Amino acid sequence: MSWIQETYKEGLRFGLELKAQLFSGQSDFQKVEIFESTKHGRVLLNDDCFMLCERDERIYHEMMAHVPLSVHPNPRKVLIIGGGDGGTAREVLRHSTVEKCTLVEIDKMVVDACREFIPSTAKVFDDPRMETRIEDGLAFAKNSQEKFDVILVDSTDPSGPALSLFDHQFYADLTQRLTDNGIIVAQGESVFYETEMQSKLLSITSSLFPLTGIFNFTNMTYPGGLWSFTWASKALHPIKDLRAGLKLGPMFYYNEDVHRSAFNLPQFQKDALAKWIKI
């Protein structure tokens, strides 16, 4: 029996039983691998870290997309930084108000490999509402003149190509890309292991936005199970402004009660991050 295995920080390890390797490549940015697991569908790993697993990817993608898009009163233009597997875009386009979803992924190999081997997320790239740009999200945030209603930072962990996506300059630039009542959501790392990084990210967003905080979800695949998103807005409150009763079709994880509950943090996390949360 062979395993697809991630050795995470602090002596913690997670694995899925391997059926077959489907793709392996080294891009200019990272190692990209796709495996077939025995019971969890196909799996994407970048630099030996689990990015996506077909059995539970809907959890992360539903929570990243539907929380902000159910809060914004009329999301028409959405920007995704990263998200080259397509899962977040797929969920974004379930909102009928969305006219255009611009996805800026630095690594063409991720998009190409997912289009070939993980169509369950990547077939979204054929949707005419998608504008897919293979370029540096950092440069796009700085140089674009466009404004977006919702910005989703669907990045890998803060190392390698994604390191600068956890910096003040990037968020200052994103602020310029956001409409006046827009909302940003960013992948926020492990609740159990990344309090320090979350503190840093929230200190940045709270210096730029009147409303900011964190919300959680649990999946199988990211080590430690409990994972977070950081959010920030100039005007929108993620619970008070929730538009109840949206018809989005069948969900795996997300519903309105889960939406509201996601903002109720475990006590240790609340204690560690309270000073940055403005809600």
Added chain:
Amino acid sequence: MSWIQETYKEGLRFGLELKAQLFSGQSDFQKVEIFESTKHGRVLLNDDCFMLCERDERIYHEMMAHVPLSVHPNPRKVLIIGGGDGGTAREVLRHSTVEKCTLVEIDKMVVDACREFIPSTAKVFDDPRMETRIEDGLAFAKNSQEKFDVILVDSTDPSGPALSLFDHQFYADLTQRLTDNGIIVAQGESVFYETEMQSKLLSITSSLFPLTGIFNFTNMTYPGGLWSFTWASKALHPIKDLRAGLKLGPMFYYNEDVHRSAFNLPQFQKDALAKWIKI
């Protein structure tokens, strides 16, 4: 580098880096092992399954104890079936109303090994309010004449010594051990992998109690992260009857918002279990 590793069902595996083995024994009921991990404190495994890890055990134990004890208006007598590591009892005794906590653990080896190697949970056995009985919880539920305000079924997984703790007869007997406005909480297994077992358990409790359901928490150590408790009561509603503002001292995970949110299930779980939930 060596690992303390559990191979769970459906090709999923979880591991913590090993520092040293502290105890290994084979009791009449199961294999009992205690390890020191490098970054997660001490760890108890029964039959190769993670039971307790010092770094996150407070999550499970706080949620098992404080949800029902904060709902019962005056919990004086508490029964724990299983729970030989002492963690649940430790949390129970933080409620000043509790006069007696009866713990019925079938496996003396678990209690003895934890008393020696995991005092962070097992030192509770020295508390004068504890009545610790090394006997079969099934027989105790059937033969005891006592009544309890809160009953906590802190069992291992439904195999080996704990298999009958997931049966109708056991819950019928527990009903006789419960005061008229009492509440039962039972370890409810993995949210992602054990829907069928949860259906079975809820079909039993819903045939015996007017109020029953499930609530969730997330920890690091139980495979898949997201885990559940089943609850049942003749009279108490776990949210409407929550006594707000209890002074219980510092918590790691539990707070009143977490308490309320725990009953908001992910959509797939709600879909699978809705017909059994009476709340």
